[in-house]
Amino acid sequence: MVVNALKPLNQIATFLKVQPGKITLDDDSMPVRVVNKNTSSGYINIILELVKEGKASLEGCSDLEKALIRQWIEYGFVYVAKADNPQQILKELNAVLATRTYLVAHKLTIADVFLYYFLQDIMGKLSILEKEKYSHVSRWFDNLQQNSSIRQSNKLVNFDTLYLASVAPARR
C-alpha cells in the first residue's frame, strides 16, 4: 500500500484553517503547492508554510525541535509513504513512542499531526492483535484522534481491546 500523499497535506490545511491552494505531485512524487501565484515544493516547505499561515504554534520552539520536526516529516515521506508492508515502520515507531507521548519534545507539534494523517489508512487496517503488538503507536494515535479538529471526518479507529480485556483482565 502506498499512502496517498496529497490527502495528509490537504487535511493539515483544513486542520489549520488555511487555504490549501492547489497541491499536486511532480515527476519525482514531490508535492507542489500553488497559492496566489506563489509556488512551494516539498513536504517540509509546504507544511511549514501552512503552519505559518495558520499562525499555530506547532512548529517547535528551539532549533533542535525544528530539526526534529523536519526529521519526522522526512520519515513520513521516505518511510511511511512507501511502506507496502507497514510492519517495519510500526515497529520503529512503537519503539520510539515507548518512552514519549509526542514525537517531538513534550507537546503536540505538526509532526504528530502529519504522521497521524499519514498513518490513518494503515492503522485502520490493523488487526486487534497488531494493535496490541504496537501498543505505543496505538496509544499515541488514539490520543491524537480524540482531538476532533485533528481527526476531522476521518474514521475513529477502534482501539477497544475487548480481546485483551477478556483473555487477560486486570485484577478487579
Added chain:
Amino acid sequence: MLIYTNANNPAALKLLIAAKFAQKSVDIKVVDVNDGSLEQPRHLPYVKTGDNETIFVPNAGVWWLWPPAQQAAKAASEYLEWEAAVLAPTLAHVVGGGSKQENLKACLNSALNKLNKVLESQPYLSEKKLNASDIVVWCTLYPLALDDTLAKEYLSNNLHVLKWMKSVESDKEVAEVLKSFKISSGIAAYQALLAGAKFIISNISTDNNVQSPQSVPEIVTSDELEAAQKAWLKDIKDIPLMKTQPKVVLPKSTERNILITSALPYVNNVPHLGNIIGCVLSSDVFARFCRICNYNTLFIGGTDEYGTATETKALEEGLSCQAICDKYYAIHKDIYNWFNISFDYFGRSSSPQQTELCQDMFLQLNNNGFMFTEAVEQLHCEKCDRYLADRFVEGGCPHPGCNYEDARGDQCDGCGKLVNAVELKNPRCKICRSTPKLKTSNQFFIDLPKLEPLLLHWMKQSAPGWSSNAQVIGKAWIREGLKPRCITRDLKWGVPVPLKDFKDKVFYVWFDAPIGYMSINKAYTEKWEEWWRPKPEHKITLYQFMAKDNVPFHAVMFPACLLGANRGYITVSHIMATEYLNYEDGKFSKSRGVGVFGNDARDTGIPSDVWRFYLLYVRPESQDSSFSWSDLATKNNSELLNNLGNFINRALVFAKNNFNCTVPEMQLTKDDFTLLVLCTRELKGYVNCLEKCKLRDGIRHILSISRLGNQYMQFNQPWVLLKGTPEEKVRAATVVGLCCNIAALLATLLHPYMPDTSNTLKKQLNCANTALTPESIEIRQLLPPGHKLGNPAPLFAKLEPAKVDELKKKFAGAETKPRQMNGELKMTDLTKSIAEIEKRLKTLKSGKADKKKIKEEEAILADLRSKLNSQVQNNKDDIKSIEDQIAVQGSLVRKMKESGASKPEWQPEVAKLLELKAKLASLQPR
C-alpha cells in the same frame, strides 16, 4: 555531541562536514548495524545531542548543525527532500542492494540528468556559495564518483555534475573531513548506506532471483569465508549419522533428553486441519528435528476419551461410550499415520493405567491436604432424569463483557474462559432444551489457592520458555487469582473416585486428561517413571504442544497437581501453543461440513507431505492464520515446484547427464565459499528457529537455501561452461558438485517437515541419514567426488488451478438448500412459534403481567406474522404457477386419451401430472 554510524556510510559524511562548517566539535563512534544498544529506531547514522535527543534522519541533523541562510532555506530544503526521497534510496538499492529493477535504474539516471541541467547554469545548488544542500547531495554521490566503473556508467554523460563534484571535493573543510572519515568507493559504501538507513521500497519485484530489496545486503566477512572453507575440508569420515531409535526410548545420563507431548485430541470427532497443525503436526516436526540432532527423544500422544463429550456423541450415534472411543481412536490413529506423525507411542486415556495413575494422583493430593469436599449445587434435568454435566448445559456466558449466548457449561467459546455451569445465564439442557433445576451433591475440590505460591514460584522459572500467547494466558490466570476447582462429577464415563462415599462419581475430564500423558507413557513402558520422575543424573526437558485453548490446563491445572503431589514429577518447561487456523475466511465446522478434515485430506490425492508443508507454512504461530486453497496451490507451485524441486532436480539431472550419475571433482573458489557462507547463515537460522519451535520460520530458511542455490546456478550457468574450455569444464563440475551437496543438506533439513520427500531425495542422492550438530553449525562436504548418485526424478507435481477450484467447492459446506424446501421448513417453524407466543400472551394477559412485557411479545408476534405472510405470498406465487402447469398437463393427458393413444404412451404423462399434484398439495396450507 556524538555521531553514531556504521563504517563507510556516506550519510555520516554529511553530518561530519556540516559540523566542520559550523565549527562545532563532534565525536564519532563506529558501531555495527545490528548492535542492540543503538537508540531507537536504530537507523544509522544518528546524532546524539547534548540534550540527549536523537536525530536519526541525517538531513535533519545537517539542518540542525549547519542551517542554510534564511533567503536560501526554501530552495535548500527542496534539495534535501529530493536527495532523501529520490536520490539516496535509489542509489542504495541499485548500487548497494544490487537491485535489477529497470525502473529504479531509469529513475537514478533521470535524477542525475536533472542535477546536471541545474548545474549547467549555476556553480552551486541553492546559493551562490556552497551550503548544506550541496553537502547533502554531494556526499551521497561521492562513492559513485570514486568508483571508476560506476562513474563511467552514471556520471560520464553528466559533465556539469562531475565538475561540481570536483569543486566541492577541493573545498578545504570537505577535504579535511575526508581525511578523517574513510569512504571506500562504490558498492560497499552504498551497502553501508542501505543497511544504516533501512530504506523501504514500494515497488517490490516479483522476480525470485532478485534479492528482496528490504533485506540488508549480504556482506560476507573473511572470518565467515574461512570458517566455511575449514568446515568444507573436514574429513568426511567423521560426519555424524542419525542414531537408530531403540525399541524403547529411556532417558540417558550422557545425552540431552527431550520428552514431547502433543495435546490429546478429543475422541468425539474427526480432527480437522486446525487440530492437526495445532498439536500433532507441530509436535511431530519438533520431535523429528530433535531426532536429526541426535537428542534422546520420546514423543507420545493419544486420544482423550473420558468425559461428557463422549457421552453426547454416544447418544447421538446410538453406541456405547466404549464403542465410540474404539471407533474414533481407530480413525484418529489412521489419520495421523497418513500424516506421518512419528509418535513413539499413540495411546488412549481410557486405559487401565489411566485409572491407576489418576486415582493415585488424587489420593496423593488428598493426603497432602490439597483437596476438600463441598456440597455442590448441580444442574439436574428432570425431563432427562440426569445430572447435567457441564457440556450438557448451554446458556449465556457469566463473564462480564462477554455476552456470548451459547457458552458451554465448562468453557465459553466466546471469550475462552472457564465457566461454572451453575453460573450460566438462562441455562438449558442441551438434549431437550428444557430449563434444568439445581440439586445438591458432595464433590471434591482441588484447593488451587493453597497451591498458588508453589505455582507462582514455578511459573516464574518456567514461563520464559513458553510461546508468548501461553505466557500471556498463564499470567492472566495467576493475576486473576486462582479459585478452588471442582474435580468430580456424577457421571459414569470416567475414572471412578477411589473412596467409599464417592463410588458413583468420576473425575472430571480436565483433571484426568493431562494425567493421560503419564498413563500413555506407562502403557508404552513400565519404566515410565524414568521420564516422569527423573533421576538426578537425567536431565529431561518437557515440551508440550497444543492450541491456545488448552493452555490453562497445561500452564496452571496440571502443574499445580504435579507440584502438589510433591513426588519429584517433571513439569513442563516449554508450552508451545498455537493460535487458531481458520478455513478460508471462516471457521472449520463439522456440522456444516465446512473445511477439510483429516480423512478428507487423503481423499484429495494431494500427498501428505504437501499438506504438511502448507500447514506448517501457514502455522498460526503468533496470530490466527487461515487455510486457503488458492494459496495452497500457489505455495505448492511457486515454492515447492519452482524453487525447491527445481533446484534439486536441476542439480541431479546435470550430474546424471554430464557426469554419469557421479559427484564430479570440485575446486571451490571464493564465489563458491561465499555461497556456502550464505547457506550456513540460513542453516543457523533454521536450527535457531527449530530450537525455539518457530516452525513457520524454519521452513523459510529451507526455501532460502534452495533460492540461493537457484541463483547460484543461474549465475554460473554450468550448461554454458560445459561446452567451454577445460578450465570452464572444471568450473561446471564444481558448480554441479556443490549443488548436489546442497541438495544433500536439504534432504536432512527437510526431514522434520516433509519426511517422505526427504527419504525419496536421500534415495535419489544415495546418501546416508546425516545428523545435525547444533553445537557447531557448519556445512560439511556430504557427498565427496566419486560418490555414486541414484536416479533423479521430480519431487513435486504441479497443482492445477482447476483441480483446486473443484476441491474448494467440494469443501465449502452445504450451500443453501433449494428455496422451496427452505420455505416449507420456515413456514412450519413460523407457525409453531406464532402459536407459542399467542399462548404465552394469553397467560400474560390473564395474569395481568407488566404491560411493557406484553408489548414486547406483541411486537415479536407482529414481526413473525408479517414474515409468515410474505412466505405465504411466495408460496402463493409458486402455487399459482403449479396450478397452471397442472391445467396444461391435464388437458394434454385428456387429449391423448381421447385420441385413443395406448396406455404405455399416456402413462408417463399421467405420472407427471400426479407429481405436480403432489407438489401442489405439499405447498398448500393444511
